[in-house]
Amino acid sequence: MSSVPENTSPRVTEVDRDSAVQRLQEAFAEGVIPQDEMHARLQTALTATTRDELASALASLPAEDTGPTVVVNAVGGLIHRRGRWHVPRNFKVNSRMAKVYLDLSRAVVEYPVVNIELHLGYGWARIIVPPDATVDHEELTAEWKQPVYKAPRHSGAKGPRVRIFGTMGHGRLRVKHGRG
Template sequence: MSERELLASDGERDRAAERVREAAAEGRIRLPDVDGRLSQVYEARTRGDLELATRDLPEPRVVDERPTSRAAVAIFGGYDRGGHWVVPAKFTAWSMFGGGGIDLTEAQLTSRETAITVVALWGGADIVVPDDVEVEVKGFGIFGGFGKSGRNRGRPGAPRIVIRGFAMFGGVGTRKKPRKDRKGLTQD
């Protein structure tokens, strides 16, 4: 029996579906074609069937770098995370009597979902996210503000960024901006 004739596992189908979603997020597959591809993947019986559904898609990328940093702290000062940097699945930003900026438009995400926790006391933070990702803001302000609450959908299959935390006597703002490096989307 050849490799292509072996029965496909649930895990192999899930990984193939992730490749389809990633290709859609990168604009390689038109949105009307995504459902058909996913149906083909989940109905696949053999590894050969999976190969047919994904043969024209690039192999998944895996970030082989360690996260640049896991936290940013500013006390009577500031922090700035931007440019090319590797973002962990969980990142914490903390400021007191200061502030900072987090720019993800050139960043490499190490996970399909990135959680950013922001605490701003008598200070603030400005978070810039790529316009093609899904963003959910779950923070609140006390004598201050915390960005736009709710969810902002990105492209189908795109990474998800969840921003949570609070601001007291300060503010946390989020805004979307076009991605500078389309290769920043990664997969677990």
């Protein structure tokens, strides 16, 4: 007879934990939770191993602003954003053969976390992030070539966190930091 653990809640990733800490800090700054409660909730968030434990640290907080979502559906061609454009919190690209070029280095980024969801069959994606941004691409599944990203030596981590996830078939993702 084998025993299966009762707690089957998915495990917490560092991204989940960081996001929870950020939500707690924002709630504290807005006066939603007092300092002593903030300390206890932070401790819970930082030691959580499952999503249920993490959710308990965030219980009773106001709903998170998910921000706008921009969805681009294309069969092929070039999806190109650069210059001074407003980056949505959630940017989703669905394409079988498109080339994606997103330059966030001079863009207006109003959110602490930007989610870029890519679903590309063929083609490539190049993303240029602000110099002080942090990048998380571990949730991107690539069938052919793995993403290319070199983190800067001196990461200030004061800028936005750019989450890149989704699926790429026979293409390649290249991520780099813009110049400061």
